[in-house]
Amino acid sequence: MATLLTRLSSKAMDNLLLKGKKIVLGVTGGIAAYKAVEVVSRLRKAGAEVHVMMTREATEFVTELTFREISGNPVAQDMWAKVQQYNVEHIALANLADLMLIVPATANVIAKAAVGIADDLMTTTILATKAPLFFAPAMNTGMYENPATQVNLSVLKERGFRIIEPATGHLACGVEGKGRLPEPAAIVQEVFDFFAEAKALQGKRILVTAGGTEEALDPVRFLGNRSTGRMGYAIAEIAAKRGAEVVLVSGPTSLAVPAGVRAVKIRSAREMEQAVLAEYDRVDAVIKTAAVADYRPKETAPQKIKKSDGELTLTLVRNPDILYKLGQHKKHQVLVGFAAETNDLETYARKKLEKKNLDFIVANDVSAHDAGFGTDTNRVQIFYRDGREESQPLMSKARLAGLILDRLKEQWDEMSEGIELFPKS
Ligand code: PMT
Numbered sequence: 001m002a003t004l005l006t007r008l009s010s011k012a013m014d015n016l017l018l019k020g021k022k023i024v025l026g027v028t029g030g031i032a033a034y035k036a037v038e039v040v041s042r043l044r045k046a047g048a049e050v051h052v053m054m055t056r057e058a059t060e061f062v063t064e065l066t067f068r069e070i071s072g073n074p075v076a077q078d079m080w081a082k083v084q085q086y087n088v089e090h091i092a093l094a095n096l097a098d099l100m101l102i103v104p105a106t107a108n109v110i111a112k113a114a115v116g117i118a119d120d121l122m123t124t125t126i127l128a129t130k131a132p133l134f135f136a137p138a139m140n141t142g143m144y145e146n147p148a149t150q151v152n153l154s155v156l157k158e159r160g161f162r163i164i165e166p167a168t169g170h171l172a173c174g175v176e177g178k179g180r181l182p183e184p185a186a187i188v189q190e191v192f193d194f195f196a197e198a199k200a201l202q203g204k205r206i207l208v209t210a211g212g213t214e215e216a217l218d219p220v221r222f223l224g225n226r227s228t229g230r231m232g233y234a235i236a237e238i239a240a241k242r243g244a245e246v247v248l249v250s251g252p253t254s255l256a257v258p259a260g261v262r263a264v265k266i267r268s269a270r271e272m273e274q275a276v277l278a279e280y281d282r283v284d285a286v287i288k289t290a291a292v293a294d295y296r297p298k299e300t301a302p303q304k305i306k307k308s309d310g311e312l313t314l315t316l317v318r319n320p321d322i323l324y325k326l327g328q329h330k331k332h333q334v335l336v337g338f339a340a341e342t343n344d345l346e347t348y349a350r351k352k353l354e355k356k357n358l359d360f361i362v363a364n365d366v367s368a369h370d371a372g373f374g375t376d377t378n379r380v381q382i383f384y385r386d387g388r389e390e391s392q393p394l395m396s397k398a399r400l401a402g403l404i405l406d407r408l409k410e411q412w413d414e415m416s417e418g419i420e421l422f423p424k425s
Pocket of ligand 1: 210211212226227228229230231232269288289290291292293294319320321322323324336337338339340341352364366372373374375
């Protein structure tokens with residue numbers, strides 16, 4: 001009974017998720033194009049507004065009329081056809097989409113999207129859109145496994161597009177192998193999951209710190225580090241995309257503040273401390289990605305220090321350990337730290353986890369050329385309070401940001417499971 005109720009409510013919730021969502025579905029020329037008809041039908045039944053665009057080749061497999069009837073909207077096909085409803089058609093479609101889905105996606109359209117070719121309505125729309133973009137590849141196994149296609153798919157994945165994995169089975173060309181379009185229900189489930197994920201952190205307030213601090217020596221010089229803010233900004237951006245209220249306390253960087261994120265700009269560790277403490281009580285989690293200077297010059301000269309012959313000796317004093325302080329005053333918050341290490345990663349990371357009273361710590365080897373400071377990629381190990389650990393392979397910082405937020409959500413889920421709703425008296 002409970003399972004049935006759960007199923008019913010999750011189905012009802014799925015339908016709520018798609019209500020009023022504008023989905024642009026691109027159909028390219030493959031035998032699986034007929035399955036896109038059912039995808040459109042299911043999306044529409046779930047309350048989405050579906051706009052179909054077709055390549056000319058797709059119309060060889062399924063008529064435009066079929067999609068017009070099933071979607072209830074005109075079908076966009078020819079860049080140069082008389083405009084019926086949309087302004088500049090490809091731009092209008094690109095702008096109106098809450099999500100764009102290419103079903104089926106041929107090797108050809110995947111290749112064009114990977115290199116940015118825009119030579120018809122479909123590919124110009126793909127290039128122009130800022131909406132989340134899903135590709136559902138379907139093709140002959142040989143074409144799918146060809147290194148050219150695999151490289152193109154990796155490029156699209158790296159850019160944050162989603163690839164709906166093709167299924168393995170009997171293909172229309174007579175062979176058995178990978179390349180079948182998944183069943184329409186599975187494709188639509190990916191869409192439900194996406195919109196569910198977009199709300200996964202709704203109602204949560206997350207404080208992220210990013211970038212390095214600058215500790216002034218005089219009005220023109222400072223002690224700093226190599227943090228660019230990329231890791232922290234990626235976390236802030238994805239947290240906001242998943243519906244969280246995000247405040248980003250950021251050291252100086254050249255990065256733009258992500259949409260929907262409130263930024264507090266600071267320079268020194270002490271400014272960061274003030275900004276973080278001012279927000280601490282009202283947030284549900286802190287992710288401390290910033291590279292905070294452990295020391296600052298004892299004195300900041302009011303005027304530019306003039307050079308003279310011989311050595312210059314600086315006296316440095318300790319900066320506050322902000323995360324340690326947060327750990328000491330932790331109430332309901334989940335605390336996530338980073339550990340930047342060049343050696344003995346596990347030993348140091350575990351010490352910091354313990355000492356700073358963290359829920360988990362993300363440790364990166366900053367001596368690697370492709371991880372840590374200033375890179376677009378990172379490779380981390382995550383250590384948890386209960387002794388668990390996980391090693392993650394090299395991935396983009398955007399992808400890692402998503403993974404860290406998944407882990408944060410799991411912590412909250414575990415915490416809420418631990419709360420007895422109806423405690424026995
Ligand atoms: O910005 P990018 O170029 O993308 O680079 C990303 C990064 C390398 C900066 C990031 O991945 C990273 O490792 N951040 C942590 C850097 C750091 O200061 O690590 P730490 O091991 O020294 O500090 C441990 C933790 O304590 C960190 O969460 C840090 O924010 C916090 N800390 C440290 C010192 C201090 N005085 N106050 C703190 O709160």
